[in-house]
Amino acid sequence: xxxxxxxxxxxxxxxxxxxxxxxxxxxxxxxxxxxxxxxxxxxxxxxxxxxxxxxxxxxxxxxxxxxxxxxxxxxxxxxxxxxxxxxxxxxxxxxxxxxxxxxxxxxxxxxxxxxxxxxxxxxxxxxxxxxxxxxxxxxxxxxxxxxxxxxxxxxxxxxxxxxxxxxxxxxxxxxxxxxxxxxxxxxxxxxxxxxxxxxxxxxxxxxxxxxxxxxxxxxxxxxxxxxxxxxxxxxxxxxxxxxxxxxxxxxxxxxxxxxxxxxxxxxxxxxxxxxxxxxxxxxxxxxxxxxxxxxxxxxxxxxxxxxxxxxxxxxxxxxxxxxxxxxxxxxxxxxxxxxxxxxxxxxxxxxxxxxxxxxxxxxxxxxxxxxxxxxxxxxxxxxxxxxxxxxxxxxxxxxxxxxxxxxxxxxxxxxxxxxxxxxxxxxxxxxxxxxxxxxxx
Amino acid sequence: xxxxxxxxxxxxxxxxxxxxxxxxxxxxxxxxxxxxxxxxxxxxxxxxxxxxxxxxxxxxxxxxxxxxxxxxxxxxxxxxxxxxxxxxxxxxxxxxxxxxxxxxxxxxxxxxxxxxxxxxxxxxxxxxxxxxxxxxxxxxxxxxxxxxxxxxxxxxxxxxxxxxxxxxxxxxxxxxxxxxxxxxxxxxxxxxxxxxxxxxxxxxxxxxxxxxxxxxxxxxxxxxxxxxxxxxxxxxxxxxxxxxxxxxxxxxxxxxxxxxxxxxxxxxxxxxxxxxx
Numbered sequence: 001x002x003x004x005x006x007x008x009x010x011x012x013x014x015x016x017x018x019x020x021x022x023x024x025x026x027x028x029x030x031x032x033x034x035x036x037x038x039x040x041x042x043x044x045x046x047x048x049x050x051x052x053x054x055x056x057x058x059x060x061x062x063x064x065x066x067x068x069x070x071x072x073x074x075x076x077x078x079x080x081x082x083x084x085x086x087x088x089x090x091x092x093x094x095x096x097x098x099x100x101x102x103x104x105x106x107x108x109x110x111x112x113x114x115x116x117x118x119x120x121x122x123x124x125x126x127x128x129x130x131x132x133x134x135x136x137x138x139x140x141x142x143x144x145x146x147x148x149x150x151x152x153x154x155x156x157x158x159x160x161x162x163x164x165x166x167x168x169x170x171x172x173x174x175x176x177x178x179x180x181x182x183x184x185x186x187x188x189x190x191x192x193x194x195x196x197x198x199x200x201x202x203x204x205x206x207x208x209x210x211x212x213x214x215x216x217x218x219x220x221x222x223x224x225x226x227x228x229x230x231x232x233x234x235x236x237x238x239x240x241x242x243x244x245x246x247x248x249x250x251x252x253x254x255x256x257x258x259x260x261x262x263x264x265x266x267x268x269x270x271x272x273x274x275x276x277x278x279x280x281x282x283x284x285x286x287x288x289x290x291x292x293x294x295x296x297x298x299x300x301x302x303x304x305x306x307x308x309x310x311x312x313x314x315x316x317x318x319x320x321x322x323x324x325x326x327x328x329x330x331x332x333x334x335x336x337x338x339x340x341x342x343x344x345x346x347x348x349x350x351x352x353x354x355x356x357x358x359x360x361x362x363x364x365x366x367x368x369x370x371x372x373x374x375x376x377x378x379x380x381x382x383x384x385x386x387x388x389x390x391x392x393x394x395x396x397x398x399x400x401x402x403x404x405x406x407x408x409x410x411x412x413x414x415x416x417x418x419x420x421x422x423x424x425x426x427x428x429x430x431x432x433x434x435x436x437x438x439x440x441x
Numbered sequence: 442x443x444x445x446x447x448x449x450x451x452x453x454x455x456x457x458x459x460x461x462x463x464x465x466x467x468x469x470x471x472x473x474x475x476x477x478x479x480x481x482x483x484x485x486x487x488x489x490x491x492x493x494x495x496x497x498x499x500x501x502x503x504x505x506x507x508x509x510x511x512x513x514x515x516x517x518x519x520x521x522x523x524x525x526x527x528x529x530x531x532x533x534x535x536x537x538x539x540x541x542x543x544x545x546x547x548x549x550x551x552x553x554x555x556x557x558x559x560x561x562x563x564x565x566x567x568x569x570x571x572x573x574x575x576x577x578x579x580x581x582x583x584x585x586x587x588x589x590x591x592x593x594x595x596x597x598x599x600x601x602x603x604x605x606x607x608x609x610x611x612x613x614x615x616x617x618x619x620x621x622x623x624x625x626x627x628x629x630x631x632x633x634x635x636x637x638x639x640x641x642x643x644x645x646x647x648x649x650x651x652x653x654x655x656x657x658x659x660x661x662x663x664x665x666x667x668x669x670x671x672x673x674x675x676x677x678x679x680x681x682x683x684x685x686x687x688x689x690x691x692x693x694x695x696x697x698x699x700x701x702x703x704x705x706x707x708x709x710x711x712x713x714x715x716x717x718x
Contacts, residue, residue: 006677006681006682007682009677009681010674010677010678010682013670013673013674013677014670014674016670017667017670017671017674017699020663020666020667020670021663021667023658023663024660024663024664024707024711025711028658056658056663169656178653178654217504217566219565219566221565221566221568222568222569223566223569224569224572225569244569245569245570245572245651246569246570246572246573246650246651247650248650248653255653257651257652257653259652368652368653369653370653370654372653372654375649375655378645378655379646382642382645382646385638385642386635386638386639386642389634389635389638390635393631393634393635394631422680423628425620425621425624425628
């Protein structure tokens, strides 16, 4: 049958390996423009037809995975029905002929009497292989011991684990989501944006970012960033928790991860306004959009906004506040106050110059919000896979047979041979060691 | 004494071991190979000391992290795992000739770390995502996997240079029996496969705790899966289809090419979450 063949397994794995390369070379989930720029219109059409821009979710890639799954199921059922009888036999049959012709057979002769040898041989064998079966033959008798029959199940455990983790992945993809949320300090939100579809997803609770904090190394690289979050349910504060990278908040099946951050536009700053004629100055804390009086009530100053990058004659002067000075009876003028150059506004040579004395650097926190109901199936799959691989590769079904035959000379001919369903090399070594042990008795 | 001095010493000791092994092979002097393995043991001691010292130094600098965070540190650890696994194999199988193929590999990895000017040996602070105990578990298991595959590659290589005529005059005629080569290739791949599997799994669990997604088709992830597929193919061909010899050795070599691309190619040619190390 087609689906029961190992050939199919190998071909499917080869195809999966080869096609997986494509997605690491071709840009994934880019914008149409990015594709046209990179590969040209013709190639872009081809990419779209084959869904190479999101190829790990493309129908043909999922189909390959499905074929692999069906193959695993059919193969396993097909073989397990045969293996089952080996693993759980009605009665263990001893067939010395199957051992007599083995390559690893060791032979020697002993001067001792059969009745003397038997108990000590039994002891040695049972120490290695567990229960010993004694079996009479035409020439004498054989001792038989075996262990690890059940280890033949290991490979089915591995295959089951693959199915379990693919099922978990499918379950998570169908009923979970991965979304992002950008939250300014002090703000709260209960809706997140799906990372791939950009569609809003409403959460069963709201998240408020009370504070965001970032620490830097002396090299300037970020050391740690953390957000202090409060979960609000039905309008009531439920609890507050700090999250950091690698230390997420998990609540009601939803996970909130610290993923990025950035500077938010400041809403409030402390300005010093100086009258250059009288040298009189006043300091005001002004909210965005608010106006305050100039010294001696000669007009107003308005805090209009904030620029993350201020371009001045082709030079980027960095972040800057924007305001408007409106002296009484005179034309109002817009002024820019770069935070890095406090004296910038003085160069305008107006009657009033304004400098930014202080402002709170506000941040926004970049959160990743995910839900994955399949993750525990996937994790169970992981554990099963490790256990299954261990059993399959390092344990085997081993059986050892010792033959004792009386010779006409009165001596006893002894032979030892062993079988293993895996790692026959180790079995050969084991038999060699075993034979030396028996010779010494 | 500081870590870079000790690691340079390890580099030269491994170089000496390669000279011994290759010399033993060329001049048919068994005693040189016997010496070679002890030189590798000394190299491993220096290598271990260097790694531990670097660990301590990072704490002294106030960064405090396991030395597995960039290309330099990973290459140094790669040499360590291959050397350790090789010593184990040599003492288990008593076939010193294998060292001819493995010792240069150990030397090249650590030498590449020190001599490539684009690889910085500076101890630098960890980015927040790397600050996790999963880092240690993930790196150690992945590199044990890589080491298994590297040794398997060394054995598979023998298949192609061992002459068919066992009594020939070629020096390669003294390579181990086909059966032993085959068995050791298989054993090393089984070892590598188990550890690569655990390495991918620890990486997935870590990603889930750092970004909320255990799998995101990042190039490094995808390439490690491709490598896993290749060795899964190897195991099915051997265990189910009874392949042996040259054809199977070829699959093992393709697997090691995938390992090398996962390790180096992805970092230099493709971008992604692992671009730092």
